[in-house]
Amino acid sequence: MIRIEGLRKVYRVGEEKIHALRGVNLHIGDNEMVAVMGASGSGKSTLMNIIGCLDRPSDGTYFLDGQAVAKMSPNELALVRNEKIGFVFQSFELLARQTALENVELPLIYSREAGLTAAERTRRALEALERVHLTDRVTHRPNQLSGGQRQRVAIARAILNKPSILMADEPTGNLDSVTSHEIMEIFKGLHRDGQTVLVVTHENDIAAYCQRVVRLRDGHVLSDLSIAEDMAGRKAG
Numbered sequence: 001m002i003r004i005e006g007l008r009k010v011y012r013v014g015e016e017k018i019h020a021l022r023g024v025n026l027h028i029g030d031n032e033m034v035a036v037m038g039a040s041g042s043g044k045s046t047l048m049n050i051i052g053c054l055d056r057p058s059d060g061t062y063f064l065d066g067q068a069v070a071k072m073s074p075n076e077l078a079l080v081r082n083e084k085i086g087f088v089f090q091s092f093e094l095l096a097r098q099t100a101l102e103n104v105e106l107p108l109i110y111s112r113e114a115g116l117t118a119a120e121r122t123r124r125a126l127e128a129l130e131r132v133h134l135t136d137r138v139t140h141r142p143n144q145l146s147g148g149q150r151q152r153v154a155i156a157r158a159i160l161n162k163p164s165i166l167m168a169d170e171p172t173g174n175l176d177s178v179t180s181h182e183i184m185e186i187f188k189g190l191h192r193d194g195q196t197v198l199v200v201t202h203e204n205d206i207a208a209y210c211q212r213v214v215r216l217r218d219g220h221v222l223s224d225l226s227i228a229e230d231m232a233g234r235k236a237g
């Protein structure tokens, strides 16, 4: 489903060129759950933004479900993104004045399914909130929710359009250890139900929820191993 070859990303800051990705090859199949790891500045978010169709590479090819997305216009990219990608961020990115339910419904209002009735939107949003075990907090606003509950609202919002890929960039970065594991259990449950999941993390015990670990260094893929191989390498190294 994801086929990336020779992916490069160069950022220009004034006169300076920053080579954030220097030729990344990566294939990810349907229903994989993959951790992306690497030191700060190694290119993880840059790679996630390109996979998530938020940004375009400077060079290389990227096929998503057979579609060549690397050279699409920003408008075409936005359509693919709305249809195929769900995002979860470290900082939740919820609207402060909206309830949990309204936050989750939002993508349906702007999606191609804009013809849905309000009742149908609510039904779909409640269904998503049920999948993250949050039906008892639907009328709460973000500041009336714990960090873990906020992140569950964000996950419900991300899965609402049944994305091909659920992408999470350090989803547990702002959460304590117990809550982090609760959030990873949710991702694991979604993966068990068929969802493809990509998670950026700095923590080995968060990566342990995945089947595969891709490690980046200086814009390269340093290693791409099963979780068992990656763990064995860590012990040996």
Ligand SMILES: Nc1ncnc2c1ncn2[C@@H]1O[C@H](COP(=O)(O)OP(=O)(O)OP(=O)(O)O)[C@@H](O)[C@H]1O
Binding pocket: 011, 012, 013, 018, 019, 020, 038, 039, 040, 041, 042, 043, 044, 045, 046, 047
């Ligand atoms: N919009 C941008 N403009 C210029 N340089 C950028 C931009 N975004 C990222 N970079 C640079 O590209 C490199 C990779 O950044 P990236 O954000 O992908 O790293 P990361 O692995 O996600 O790091 P972290 O773990 O700190 O989130 C870094 O050197 C960074 O400074």
Ligand SMILES: [Mg+2]
Binding pocket: 044, 045, 046, 169
């Ligand atoms: Mg990052």
